[in-house]
Amino acid sequence: MDLAQVLEIASCTDPGMVRSHNEDSIATDAAHGLVVLADGMGGYNAGEVASGMATSVIVSEMRQVLESTQPNQIDPRTNQTIAARLLREQVLRANSSIYQAAQNQPQYAGMGTTLVASLFYDNRVLVAHLGDSRLYLLRDGGLRQVTRDHSLLQEQIDSGLLTLEQAKNAQHKNLVTKALGIDPSVEPEIHEYPTRPGDLYLLCSDGLCDMVDDDEIGATLQTLGGNLKLAAQQLVQMANDNGGRDNVSVILVRVLREYPGARGVIAKVFAWLK
Numbered sequence: 260m261d262l263a264q265v266l267e268i269a270s271c272t273d274p275g276m277v278r279s280h281n282e283d284s285i286a287t288d289a290a291h292g293l294v295v296l297a298d299g300m301g302g303y304n305a306g307e308v309a310s311g312m313a314t315s316v317i318v319s320e321m322r323q324v325l326e327s328t329q330p331n332q333i334d335p336r337t338n339q340t341i342a343a344r345l346l347r348e349q350v351l352r353a354n355s356s357i358y359q360a361a362q363n364q365p366q367y368a369g370m371g372t373t374l375v376a377s378l379f380y381d382n383r384v385l386v387a388h389l390g391d392s393r394l395y396l397l398r399d400g401g402l403r404q405v406t407r408d409h410s411l412l413q414e415q416i417d418s419g420l421l422t423l424e425q426a427k428n429a430q431h432k433n434l435v436t437k438a439l440g441i442d443p444s445v446e447p448e449i450h451e452y453p454t455r456p457g458d459l460y461l462l463c464s465d466g467l468c469d470m471v472d473d474d475e476i477g478a479t480l481q482t483l484g485g486n487l488k489l490a491a492q493q494l495v496q497m498a499n500d501n502g503g504r505d506n507v508s509v510i511l512v513r514v515l516r517e518y519p520g521a522r523g524v525i526a527k528v529f530a531w532l533k
Contacts, residue, residue, distance in 0.1 A: 260518055263289035266379055267513040269487035270294075271495045275466055276503030282306035283464050283508040284372075286314035291325045292379035292518075293318060294510045298392050298464040300438065301361075301370030309357050309372040309440050316353040317376055321345060331381035331520035342385050343449060346378055350387050350439070350447045357440025371441040375406060375462050377512070381520030384454050387447040390435040393468055395476065396452075397459040397484070402477030405452070405460075409437035432469055433505075458514040459484055463494075466507030470498035480511075487511045 268289050274281040282299035284307070297313040299306025330342035337344055353374075361367045373390025386394055391408040407413060411434040415421040421429065439445060459480055467476070476494065483490035491509050498507040 260521070261290050262292040262379060262518060265515050265518040266292060267487055267515055268294065268510065269491045270508070270510040271488075271491040272508035273495045273499065273503075273506065275506050276499050278506055280304065280307060281506045282310055283466070283506040284310035284314045285462075285508050285510055286318040287510060288318055288322055291322055293321055293325075293376070294462060294512055295374070295376040296392055296462045296464060296508055296510055297372040297374050297439070298390070298466070298506070298508070299370065299372040301367065305361075305367045305370035306372065308360070308367055309370040312357050312360065313353045313372050313374055313439055316356055317346075317349045317374075320349045320352060321378070329521060330378065330385075331383075331522070340381075340385075340451070342378055342380055343451065346376065346385055346387050347447060347449060350374065350376070350389075351445075354439050354445050355443070358443055361440060369441075371438040373435060373464070374439050374447070377460065377462065379454065379512070379514070379518070382454055382517055383451055384460065385449065385451045387449045389445065389447050390438045391433070391465045393461075393463055393465075395461040395463070395473075397461070397477060397480045398455065398457070400481060402473060402480065404473065405450075406448075408435075409448070410435050427472075433465065454514050456514055456516050460512040460514075461494075462510040462512075464506060464508045466503075466505035467494055467498050467509055469505065470501040470503065470507070484513070487513060 295314045297310035299310030373392040375388040375392040378385040388406045391410045394405040
């Protein structure tokens with residue numbers, strides 16, 4: 260199934276009001292139901308290199324394997340869907356590529372990137388993330404954060420050292436505890452959730468959620484959700500209007516209708532035709 264017929268996608272990325280260049284990177288492949296967002300870190304343009312490598316590796320490799328693979332089939336080695344194995348493998352491949360580039364080229368030493376990637380298939384969304392780039396879901400008029408940040412700030416909130424109100428003014432918001440490309444190996448957090456027609460998913464870098472609170476994000480999506488391109492642009496503008504201290508990127512994905520995966524004989528015929 261060409262998921263471009265069932266998923267509406269819009270995106271926007273901007274350097275913000277302070278940074279001289281944009282170290283965020285976004286990539287979308289509507290036909291295969293794949294969207295990826297990365298927020299790079301590192302001196303000079305190294306963060307930009309890391310985030311660009313992450314999105315390009317994951318999208319290109321996933322696109323290639325999804326051309327001949329049904330992601331909803333069960334992998335006998337893991338007893339999970341093939342989709343979960345494929346996405347994890349490509350995240351690890353991206354991690355290795357970024358790490359090796361940082362080791363071999365002094366100007367890229369220490370570079371890394373956060374990541375949030377979503378694969379829509381078989382009326383589900385598979386989510387992999389590292390760091391503090393986020394996935395939100397607007398459903399039935401309510402916005403909720405789906406991912407949980409891998410950050411020092413989140414750990415302090417979880418341990419009770421900081422309240423949510425105190426966390427808004429914390430000085431170390433951007434210290435992540437897990438990222439892509441920093442270490443030779445890393446384990447992404449991966450979860451899967453059922454989707455519904457009408458769901459609106461938001462992937463964003465911390466340049467949005469540090470500048471705009473969740474209530475404002477939710478209100479904007481409810482008000483402008485009928486025009487995803489305009490909604491994406493407005494979220495970025497709101498971040499910039501509030502100071503734009505960081506690069507800001509958003510991807511919006513609306514589920515238009517159900518998209519069940521092929522099964523049994525149908526799946527085999529589909530694979531053969533490919």
